[in-house]
Amino acid sequence: MRTPRLLAGGVTTALLLSACMGGTQDNGKDAAAGYDPQATVELTWWTGQTEDAEKVAESLAAEYHKLHPNVTIKTSPGAPTTDDLLTKLSAGFTGGSYPDISYAYGNWAGDLGASGKTQDLTSYVADPSFKWEEMPAAARTVATADGKVIGVPALVDNLALLYNKAIFDKAGVAYPTDDWTWDDFRAAAAKLTDPATNTYGTAYSVSGSEDTTWHLWPLLWQNGGQILDGTKPAFNSDAGVKALDTLRAMAVDDKSMYLDQTDEKYHPLFNSGRIGMIISGPWALLEIKEAKLSCGVANMPGVNGDHQTVSGPDLWVLFNHDDVNRAGASRDFIKWLTSAEIDAKWNLAVGNLPLRTSEKDSPEFAAYVKEYPGGQKFFDNLANAKQARPTVPGYEVLSRNVGDAIASVLQGKSSAKDALDAAAKKSADAVEN
Template structure:
């Protein structure tokens, strides 16, 4: 897994998924939660001006078109809600938001709303300064059940809704039709398998011409990891075992890593050595990669590069559809009753179809809800963007990473395992064994 990346024209891709994890986030947020045990910002203004207007501080983390989109929406909100003023000027880029929020919670001076990656929410929500939005979203104008399941699941921690959905995506495979034609191969169709994917990647590879069958991020970060979870889930595994004391992919993870190993052994995979996958995408955009696993955020760049492309759902072992979604969130913090009420009003307004569709088209999200998907504006966007419908349909079978405070440590351990296999430094079994030792230890730490 969005928005400084994703599905709008000229939005540079952010490293994810979906959402990128910052290492050490669990420990950092533990300190922050301890420092904010009082439950609200020390000495924070109630935000109510002499005219009775409440000011809400928003850290949106967006750049380029994402920034323009949120600022336009804020302007409209302020115009139509004369008793509230949302100030979108604070914060940092979304990739640095976790560290910024961690420091803000520790100091007791934090915003009213921040754009938090879904993979970071469990750690952030340990702070008592994070507002429970369960009643807010469930009593909103759009029925909670009308939001896509990944959007609902990504903001729910221990049965409580701890944030509002902000952005939604999914993974699929984008194919370069020209490279397929030159290799004499038919384009893949829905229901294909990972064996067919690896075989196709090998046949698309042409070392003399510098053409790779596919690519995979190789630095061991969350961008490396989240592509593996659909494989684990399809094999019957999970991120955390039902008892919560160990990983749930000790066996299925080996099988998934064997698929990664097959790509590496065939030398059909470009292993991107830098964070963000930018080099991997540049290889694809230059016409030297047959297939890339990516999200809808990459489509504008692919069109701009003049690639004649085809989008197909992720392969699976079972031939059943499954993918991953990496939603991000608008997290609300407690700076007193007046500011909390105003922040709730803003995030509720932002998620409604009339606003959501503007954000989706301009800043690069899939629709948060089915009512948004049904709007004429989204249908028009869908019709004019080749392959976009594949990503939206994938939400029907998409799953999300667990909103679990130990997830950063699990991800880091698995990322190292995947990188070791991609680079030929370890067998799948040995890499997974080392991963399990580290991840299981993280799960046993009291939280």
């Protein structure tokens, strides 16, 4: 997840998508059947990017047009922020003004798939020339909704442990290792906390957003739990309670955890030397570099040797306009954009991990890990992303309910068991229907 925040209104939008679009309208026909590669086509591409990355996207669209003069690609961010894209897409589905390609957070996949507006790319990506297997398994799973591939990974990432070496050195605490348990993490967080200097051992978002929720999932999985049992909420199992209690102990008992009400404060506080450790992703490396922070990266703390993490892949979702040439051209463009050669000009150029394993030996990746020393660890940590968040309609509703439960527990307002049970009850209708 390039930007871990979600708008509070996202839940309402998700419900609108899945409830008002009437479910899938797939008639079984390939949207690109009969595609003429020489046809004159204009595509609309909502990139969901900030200003600098948008300029890179525009240059790549121009490069593709030079190679395919019959295909013009109109690029724009699509909305004021990436968070706003889901609302914009929902309105576009109603009014018939949605794009051919849009950036989308992976946790929107279930609702977008249920809209009936996406292409079914299952057979397309299965062609050996696409090299689908080069992309991480978790990313491929997130691109799949209701058994159909609706998009192609646009970004891959994962959560790992980042630590400020100076704070560890000052406290005389040994640096984290890839073998750390959550008990090791908790003990270090307590030692690094210093109320006299307002220094905390670690931090956690309690905004109730997806940034709050998805940080819990690795602990849930490491303890043997699951998010859903079929379509029934299962995160309130004994494993879920144990996972949340692990966090509660640091926040409530030890007071070694800074609780961020906004999602936006804990990274700057880490970079300024006020927080010793955070669980975050490769997007943090740019600001760490700018802060000239001496930072290390290790695997997620684990349970019984299980160091599973969570990946937050984002997607290029392709939409159907009942025009075989637009469908075919959009597929060809995304295949080109996500190829190993061009991805080096896109993701690696803007500071993200590469999409494909074949890029690990490229000069561009060597330059990336030199510029961002933690990049190699995050790339290797993709192997620990063994499960994916569910791509079911209603996941956003579930996420918000779980996020609110986590926030309540970490702020000492309720027990883990009561909060998760309440979240499961509130989420049942959203994901089971």
